[in-house]
Amino acid sequence: MTYPKLLCLSLFLIFTALVSAQNRYTISGTITDASNGETVFGASVFLEGTTIGAVTNEYGFYSITAVEDEYTLIVSYVGYATSSKKIVLNTNQKIDFEISESSTELDEVLIVAEESERLNIKTPQMSVSKLKVETIKKIPVVLGEVDVIKSIQLLPGVTSGDEVSGGFNVRGGAQDQNLVLLDEAIIYNISHLFGAFSVFNADAIKDVKLYKGGIPARFGGRASSVLDVRQKDGNSKNFELNGGIGLISSRLSAEGPVFSDKGSFLVAGRASYIHLFLQASGAENSANFYDLNLKTNYNINKNNKLYLSGYFGRDEFNFGANFNSGYGNASGNLRWNHIFSDRVFSNLSFIYSDYDYILDFKSFEFDWISEITNYNIKYDVSYFQSNKLQLDFGLNAIYYDFNPGDINPTTETSSINPLLLDQKRAFENGLYASAEYKVSDDLTITAGLRYSYFMRRGGQALTDYENDLPIVYNTILGVYEEGNAIGETAYAKDETIKSFGNLEPRLALAYQLNDNTSIKAGYSRTAQYIHLLSNTLSVTPLDVWTPSGKFIKPQLSDQYAIGYFRNFNNKRYSLEIETYYKTVANRIDYVDGSDLIGQNTIETEILNGEMRAYGLEFLFRKTKGDFQGWLAYTISKAEQRTPGGAAGGPGINNGNWYYAPQDRTHDVSITASYKLNDKWDFGANVIYQTGRPVTYPDGQYSYEGLNIASFSDRNASRLTDYHRLDISATYVPNRKPEKRWKGEWVFGIYNVYNRRNAASISFGQNRETGANEATRTAIFGIVPSVSYNFKF
């Protein structure tokens, strides 16, 4: 659909909504959890016997407009008792609800679609999965460390990089194509200990929402997905301590009311102590991590609320006397919720985030610091115009500072000269509007449009190349080489080197076939302006983000999806089937033999290509009863093609399509939990994935006395299939109800049958025998764990 047509449709929808609004009143309010005062995101609020309803937003706010009448207002949220209230709607009114965990339905709800119960099949939002932190906590994990990222990998369409990278891939997208937000702040590296754990402390997190497609217009900047992680606000009713003691790390959090009950706070920390064991055992090498989450909020009055949240995390590695390394994220966000009226909700955020790493090469006598920092202002408004129409609009401006590398000698005698790689700057701005319009009782449409505008700012010099070609094909040697530098152009700080503007339409519709069945379809275009370049086998924390500019174009992703959704057997079971097709233009890839480390002119090592991915996803869930769980299956394909283009030559892999590193043909996850009695809970996962595409040698020869491997086409072979079984058991000892101290033991076994899943297979010459060997690296074999969690 062309943009003008889309705009016409949006205007038409708004217009028809406006003329039909008459004799209506609005009910609005906030839904909170009765036990701790946390706002509830995604609860359904509706008028009984009608199709009029709403879903609470991230701040627990809802607004419903209906014609004057008497109604029963019902609030429902999976895992919570349904609350209702009779109302006479003859004036605008504010009704706040507190909902409690249901006693009959106390069983953990493993996974809930964003909109619970009867509304969920109606809203056009598709391709979204939400996990409550209670769910995540029940999933067996390695070393007993609750892990958000490993949990979302159990969903259809989501695969893991490998056990050493800790990232995740969504619908054939690369890891840098995921926008990861912690309380709206961009998190650039989601792993601790190089991926063994994630940076999200489950004690500080309320919920996690993953948009695999149909990305709402308020998000932008990444080509594949949005992972929206929200921190808890803190218990506003009682002071509460939570903690856990595990084998390699412990955590403690405190939360409670502050500001004379006008607000609450949360402080949560985690630290590992494996380095202590390592040192005690005489090991020269050690690794550890810690992180801290903070949040507080203050109710100025019923229409204004302030939130302040922050995160700080760090990893540190020590390798004898030779090498130290550290990396970490830091972020902060100050938010102001303002309710203009019972139909207009707004939020203003000031956000900061930063990621840096430091490498200290003692044996080479220098250190290396790299950093990415951004400042972000965001303003979002929701206008609940009528029960048929909701409008969202807002804007967002991000300023980035990139420091790809600052190299300094660390001793007087060092032979290293100081070197500061080009410092890069950029602005990324977005402006969006989106309308959700209920065309009829059966059909709902969401149409949105985002305009993004990116400016690569000056303050640096760029190399000029002969014929404007930073990379050229050497037809004699048949390899890509750096272009001929013919000079440099300096750009002043207030100059814009290059700017890009993109219109990003988003469209989604839901058609309800009957009470339990619906069909949804969506299209979304997203632009990605910053890129993570890596030519290593695994994504490492040392990879460098690069902004678009004179040589690198923004990635443009188009995704089409259609799905079938069905609840059956009185909503005990649900089935979701989705299929998608995604293309990404301007996906860069590195040429064979590229050198990306300390590379000031990355443009000389890359070619511009494209990516395509398609797949079919099934999700079958059981969400009620003592036995709950889900089965997820995805069949998919993800490929890249990188022709030579202006550089000439055939391109990467002779210009043919090749498997993207994240391609997995089959991906199956089964997650189950069983509640035996009040004391014992059991959980299990089964995971099966097709092996990762890799490049294997197809020959060898002798050179300089060494056996040198020659390699086949890029990603033409595959690692062996990945599979494992994990189990866990939770034991809650007898406890007296009057006691405030509540404890539980969690026992787990990761990889029960000790499968040696290859994280990589590498080929080399045995230095003792001189024979060639294939060496498998498998990170986690069978890992038993025990941890003790408490609440006070």
Place this chain on the structure above:
Amino acid sequence: MKYSIFKILSIVLICASCTDVVDVDVPEAPPRLVVEASIDWEKNTLGNQQSILLSTSTPYFDNLSNNSVTDASVKITNNTSNEEFEFTHQGNGIYGTSSFVPVLNQSYTLEINYQGETYIAEETMTPVVDIDEISQAREGGFDDEALEVDIYFNDPGNEENFYLFRFEEEGDLLPELLAIPDEFTDGNRMKVFFEKEEDEDIGQEEFEPGDIAFIEFYGISKQYFNYIDLLIEQYENAENPFGTVPATLKGNCVNPSNPENYAFGYFRLNEVNRVTYVFQ
């Protein structure tokens, strides 16, 4: 240096028990000509004795023997004087001459005719500075207690230079190679060390007094640096999950009439310092 960075990372992360040797089916490409044409001119010699090694590639897990190329014709031409040097087969794929005339900064062309195909390569004889000092130490290196030999030299300022070191201890099965640019050290006195760490897995021991190390120090062209640096990186990083994704290495031996049928290996010409160091 970059492979050291990743190597260190991998050692930090990957415990020895995480790895094992496995059987893997790998693809098999048809054999290709392999050219090891290393015209090394040792300082203070005439440099007229030179040899070139020709072989073919094999499937990855095959034994590398009986793959010598014995029926090729090989010659090198001085691109300025057009003087030609014929290399004749002397057995086992070795082609030699005793009349080569090396000239610093002179470009040469190698031509090989093999099975009706002609392979051509062009390179320039690259000089190298003298070794300034060679000494041993325990302090420094990867391990402050292990013995190492330190080689010092003065990098010429304001020009791009590239170096190759080849280290071997007497009795070693395989050499160690190190290629370095002066990118970060232009114009400085540079130090390179050769140290061995104890590793029971590969039967490697630290240096002790009386041990003999053979050190070769080459000046190399930028093009050869790009080639050998990648070759070393792929070789050394073979067991490293953070290593760069491997790719087929193309050297400078091209086949103009059938470009797909290029040869592996490289035609290089360089000046070299050769030193034998006995640990005290």
